Amino acid sequence: MKKFQKVEIWVATGFYLLTWMMLLFPVLSYDVRTYSWQAHQFEREGLYYDHFLHTVWPGLLFATAAFGGFLMLNIRVMPEFIEHRRNWRGVVLALATAVCAWAMMMVAESWWYGFLTTFPTVSAFHLWCAGRAAIILFVALVGFAAYYGLKVLLLTGAQEGWMGRIRGVKVPADMIVMVIVWLSLTFFFILDRRPARTNFLFWVGGCYVIAYYFLSRRFFQPLLRKERSWQQLFPNAIVVVLVTFVAASVLFDATTNIRGMVGYYFMILGAELLLVVPLAWGITRLTLKQKNEVLSLEKALGRSSANLDFLRSQINPHFLFNALNTLYGTALQERAARTSEGIQKLGDMMRFMLHENTEEKIHLSKEVAYLQNYISLQRLRTQESPDIKIEVNIQESDCEHSIAPMLLIPFVENAFKHGISLRNRSWIVVSMSCDAQHIYFDAYNSIHPRPENDPERNSLGIGLNNVRRRLQLLYPGRHELSIRQTATEFFVHLTITSDKLL
Numbered sequence: 001m002k003k004f005q006k007v008e009i010w011v012a013t014g015f016y017l018l019t020w021m022m023l024l025f026p027v028l029s030y031d032v033r034t035y036s037w038q039a040h041q042f043e044r045e046g047l048y049y050d051h052f053l054h055t056v057w058p059g060l061l062f063a064t065a066a067f068g069g070f071l072m073l074n075i076r077v078m079p080e081f082i083e084h085r086r087n088w089r090g091v092v093l094a095l096a097t098a099v100c101a102w103a104m105m106m107v108a109e110s111w112w113y114g115f116l117t118t119f120p121t122v123s124a125f126h127l128w129c130a131g132r133a134a135i136i137l138f139v140a141l142v143g144f145a146a147y148y149g150l151k152v153l154l155l156t157g158a159q160e161g162w163m164g165r166i167r168g169v170k171v172p173a174d175m176i177v178m179v180i181v182w183l184s185l186t187f188f189f190i191l192d193r194r195p196a197r198t199n200f201l202f203w204v205g206g207c208y209v210i211a212y213y214f215l216s217r218r219f220f221q222p223l224l225r226k227e228r229s230w231q232q233l234f235p236n237a238i239v240v241v242l243v244t245f246v247a248a249s250v251l252f253d254a255t256t257n258i259r260g261m262v263g264y265y266f267m268i269l270g271a272e273l274l275l276v277v278p279l280a281w282g283i284t285r286l287t288l289k290q291k292n293e294v295l296s297l298e299k300a301l302g303r304s305s306a307n308l309d310f311l312r313s314q315i316n317p318h319f320l321f322n323a324l325n326t327l328y329g330t331a332l333q334e335r336a337a338r339t340s341e342g343i344q345k346l347g348d349m350m351r352f353m354l355h356e357n358t359e360e361k362i363h364l365s366k367e368v369a370y371l372q373n374y375i376s377l378q379r380l381r382t383q384e385s386p387d388i389k390i391e392v393n394i395q396e397s398d399c400e401h402s403i404a405p406m407l408l409i410p411f412v413e414n415a416f417k418h419g420i421s422l423r424n425r426s427w428i429v430v431s432m433s434c435d436a437q438h439i440y441f442d443a444y445n446s447i448h449p450r451p452e453n454d455p456e457r458n459s460l461g462i463g464l465n466n467v468r469r470r471l472q473l474l475y476p477g478r479h480e481l482s483i484r485q486t487a488t489e490f491f492v493h494l495t496i497t498s499d500k501l502l
Contacts, residue, residue, distance in 0.1 A: 004151070005075060012070055018184065019063040023056050041115040054111055061108035065101040066140065072097045073144055098137060105133035174216070174283050178209050199255045204268055207248035208276050214240045215280040224288050241277070245269050342380055345373040352405075361402040364439065368394055368432070371412055375430065378416050388420060389427040399434035401498040404474050408432075410467045411443040411492045418490065419445030439496040447490050471496075 042049035077097060080090030109129035119125040182205040186198060219237045222228045249265050352370045375392055382388045415428045429444040464483070471479045471494075478497040485491070 016067040023059045058108035058112040065104040069101040203251035204248040207244040211244040216284045220284040364401045387425045391429045393431040395433045415445035421448040441494040443492040
């Protein structure tokens with residue numbers, strides 16, 4: 001509702017400013033006394049006519065009363081009734097708004113109908129103006145109530161079906177600007193009372209707007225995105241230009257009695273080629289550039305946030321304490337060999353996270369080496385338990401791919417976190433293979449019930465949610481993630497479509 005209110009404010013302000021221009025433009029373009037019916041009425045009654053006092057100011061008062069009343073009722077009064085449930089305050093604000101709008105319209109009516117001399121007294125004339133203002137105010141309030149009810153129905157009513165699809169339609173900003181400019185210029189020339197120029201702007205300008213849309217969306221966007229080649233798209237552009245040129249020429253010729261239309265035909269075609277086509281190219285190019293910059297920033301922000309979340313989840317006290325306890329127990333049993341091996345693997349992992357993890361893409365072999373080190377450390381902790389089976393099947397043939405760092409480890413970490421129990425039979429199977437364009441990864445592990453007081457009893461941790469976000473950002477439309485869980489097993493399958501490492 002708040003977002004829609006912003007749109008309402010902008011639209012209402014646009015109409016208000018357009019009303020100002022429509023009232024002031026005739027004063028600057030022609031002698032208003034020649035065309036004003038009010039001027040003739042005042043002159044017939046022998047009264048002096050002032051265009052600003054009797055036409056411009058009443059119009060501005062009406063527009064201001066409508067604009068201010070709409071904003072006040074829509075933004076301040078109705079929320080008091082519906083959202084805050086403060087009915088008395090809403091009633092007071094509604095009455096104050098209605099009285100102010102009524103007073104402004106009454107003054108505007110008295111100025112507008114100042115030529116009426118059939119009333120016996122001035123008070124009777126003002127009473128008549130007050131009655132007209134009250135009727136107009138009543139009709140406006142009924143119209144606002146209908147509008148507000150329809151708005152609430154559309155915004156808070158049906159969530160699915162055609163109503164939901166209508167709310168999901170997004171009108172491009174450039175098309176809104178084009179239509180507003182086109183209609184505004186047409187209105188100005190309607191006030192200028194020059195039918196030929198009005199017809200030219202309305203018909204030719206409308207065809208130009210259509211040509212801009214199709215050139216931008218069907219020609220320049222696919223071309224700039226390199227979805228299709230210039231040779232494939234050029235015939236489409238020719239068809240758009242010719243069809244809109246012919247339509248504009250025929251419509252303008254049919255509605256205007258001008259001799260020598262050939263010159264206008266050349267002008268219509270020349271303006272389309274020299275104005276509409278470059279405008280569509282420039283705006284489309286600028287729009288795509290801005291979208292690409294925003295998308296790059298979103299990816300960079302998402303990648304940084306995901307990496308930070310991952311480091312927070314991966315380098316946690318549980319893992320560090322387990323690793324240190326493992327190394328300590330090994331040192332008590334064997335003085336050097338296994339201890340030094342464990343320390344070396346842990347150092348390699350820390351080095352990977354400090355250096356390789358800062359790169360956008362790394363060779364898949366480095367990611368695999370990190371996985372192997374992690375699994376080796378976990379084996380040191382579990383090798384004394386015969387009921388724990390850890391199987392690793394990594395085939396690195398055809399794995400000349402690049403990959404985002406720390407992308408596979410969450411699945412392995414999750415498998416050890418939830419799949420290992422020192423009391424019950426447990427198993428973990430990690431597999432990976434590649435072909436020319438794909439990376440295939442599987443993690444399969446047992447699941448064991450957790451204690452009631454375990455805060456992560458019903459959660460698989462933030463690691464999997466994090467890797468989902470990273471995959472959506474880094475491999476949109478180029479990955480397939482399948483996760484299945486039963487009461488005793490957990491299975492993950494990931495396929496990534498990757499480019500060969502350059």
